[in-house]
Amino acid sequence: MLSYLLNGIPLVLNEETSFRLSVLNPVTDLKDMRGDAGIGVTIPVNEHNRAILGNPERLEKSAANVKRKFSDFEIRFSGVLFLKGALIIKNASGGNYEGWVQNLLGVMKEEQQEKDITELDWPTEKLFDYNFSEPYDDDENDYAVDIIHNPGFWEGRGKEEQVTVKYKDEYGVWQEKQETRTAMQQTHFDNYLWYVNNHTLPTVQPGCVVSPFLYLRYVIRESLRLNKWFIGRNDMDDALGLSLQKNLKLYNNFNIIDFNPVTELVEDFTWDASINEMVSIGFHEITTFNWQLSSFDYRNFLPKVKYKDFLLGLQNYLNFVFHFRNDGRVNIIDRNAIFDRPVIDISAFQVGQWNKGEKRDVTLKFISEFDKNDGLFDKEFEDLTDRRNDFKEAVDTYDDLLAAAAEIGDLRYVRAENKVYEYKWKVEIIYDYYLQEVQHDALGWEFVSSGPQPFLYGTGAEIEEIKTIFSTLQTNTFPEQMLISIPEVNQKGNLASTRSVYNDFSPRLIVGNPFLWYDGLKMEPQSGLFNTRWKKFARFWTGCTPADAPFDMPVNAIKHIIENITEPYRTREGEFIIDELEVTFGLNSIGKTTIKVYRK
């Protein structure tokens, strides 16, 4: 029998009462976090229900925009829970209350939709844990201090000076130029070669930058826990600790070494143009920077993004899906390995034929938002998706580009520079002895766009975009003669004492072990993210066939499928993943269950 319960108290229903349950599989939606059930609910108006619901039809409660929302609402059939969340009554007139049920994920989404992930109740005033050299342990380590390279951390902070820097031009010829840097930037270079986390704590030299990077697994677990969700099955877990996802950390630009300045009142003179005279001024000059390790709040290590976008971005970057269940647990599902799992046979319940739709033939376009505040990502980005057939294999360096075979129209990505070049008819400009410009028609490689380009997979004309706010850092070999790759940024930093000027940073992941996962988070190389996390699912998703069929299922079977909706299923005709399960419960009956799927 169908039951509606509010705080455990059953409402009184009638013969016409029915409830259409629609459950969506988060695996098949790459655009949103599926959760809002949007199920229409009709509750008869009678003296029992009026009392339980507090007379929602009364005039003082029917003002516009007043949402009649009742939390702790459950829908059960024969005692089995199918929906738990908040009952929202839209209309309270006539013989029925009309409304819908927002399940627990929908409730969380509504509470969090305007909140950043930084606004959760993260630990504060933490002290640095020197045990950073130990292997990661769920119970002990929240962060790690991987070395990265950031020449721009101290940019815009403090007095500036001119320095002469050498650089290689596009011909590989060393050139010199004058560059404006802050004194602190130069100090950071002099003492630390612009490395972050290259420290010898507790000893601190001027310009030191220490940025703890929170482990992604910690952030996921803790952010869910702060929302009262707890991880059940976790496909990101890895017994050996060698998987890519185990070692991921979230990048930030916050320095936990702060300066405690000592100042001295200085009197000096400056020219006042309004009176054409020198006038005296006084200011507190910083004479000494006392660099000290400060306590810190974890929220400073997190990007300012909406929590919902954070989770969806992770799904669409690493291909792990969050399945929020009615029992307050979240399963983290490896979408790429779905068909490796045991298949559940539901042939016994099928009562009709499959209605097949048109086979999909799409091209997946993976779009990562690169950080606009990182100087390494040039502003000159052009989407070259339409020219995907012109792309040849990427090369590591500009020298490799020059050595590669080329035909007019070829496009190649140079990883070290994060730039795309086109082999084309161009104008070569040289300067003669008299520094006069001389132009020549030439064939050669010319810059067309900064990278990275969206990664494309598939041959279909229709493009399906998979967007994420997540990306990763560039990696470069520093210095050139060294073989170790270090993650690199060129981004202004943040300090607790300079929080009036906040330099934003986007959600980016660091691999942490350049030897094990050199290309780990880049899409296009053979060992990159697409091959390790997307290939199997992409192969299925670009060419699967939608279908639906009717089933006659008892309550326990419907419950089991809903709780395991992310698993692979089969009938006699083959294997599939479920897109949507829909069933209507009457007061004392269960209608046919319609299951929409994507078949191999």
Place this chain on the structure above:
Amino acid sequence: MAITITIPDGPVQLSGNQVLVKASGGAAPGGSEEYRITLRVASTDGKLFGAPFIDAIAPDSSGNATFDISGYVDQPVTAVFQMPLSGVVVEYPAQAFKITIEAGEHYIDSNGDLQQPFSGVTTAMTLLKGGLSPRQINALHDADSDFYTKYILGGKWLTARPWGDYVHPSQPVKMWFLPAAPGAATFRVTGYYDDNTNDVAETAVNLNPDKLFEFNCNPVQNGLELEPEGKQMTHFDVVIVGQSDTRRFHFDWRPCEYPVFLMFANTFGGVDDVFFSGSLKEGFTTEGEIATRNPAETDTVFTPTLLNLNKTGQNKWAVNSGPKSISTLQFYRDLLIAKQAWYLYKPSATFLVIPVIINSADITLFNRADDIYSIEVSFSEAHKSRFSFDNRIF
């Protein structure tokens, strides 16, 4: 953990009714949130699709929570019975669901971590596929009883057929039993003749509460003669000595040109048999669609332009019960709502088992203004086929 569970209606219940499990002793630990009592339902015999299940309910102010687990255990069962008959007793280890239930707790502790311990103490239950009406359940409760007490501990046969039910001499009379405890027992059939003599047949049986037992009760199947020289058996009693109640059946010796036997899964988890002595009509329904094809140059006199597509056929029958008592007609309600039924078709010496659907109808069971009561029941074969299926061949 101080959670204890009780099963108000006993460890053997019908899955189609509420199967209540009461948990008590729930108390939220200090500093915890979202405290609930949990119940884990596990399938001992592995037959419940999707088991184990875990449900959670917030306790009331007294620390109690009541679970209804019927939805988890009311799974369709394909009822079976022995046909052709062979022997007296048949055991079915798989016709009931065996489960265990275990209580636990769910809460977020003062550190913000989820805790989900279970008690480690499990309680076994057996569920039969069936159910009682709300009125019957309430009547049992009013008498401080329940299905388990009345039928299982009370040793009642799993059937609603009336005492003194009239059966045909060739009818495969079946009775079903779920014992409350294991042990050796004797199944006794006592046949009574019109010369006031009787004869007894006994069969030893090892009762096991994990199994459902089917008994073939017709005295012929038990080795008794219905019409030894000079006499005729008028009625017979069946009992499991010391275990069950006694049931009586009368033979209907009135001439019957073609007795019709129907079997159906009753509401107690057993399979009952009924005998209709009235006239039988056998019919055949066909359906299909007609399509039109264009004439072609190669057509011959044999070639149609109207095509008979997707034609299927279905057997159907309508039978009159013959004169029956009021109690027997009321018993037929169980047949009329049965989800599984079979027609024992007898074109030759042996029965053919045909699954059928008892057609829905608005039937007057009896009118007290009349002197003789009977009903007409129509049923259709639970198959439609595009091919010939002459039931007389197999």
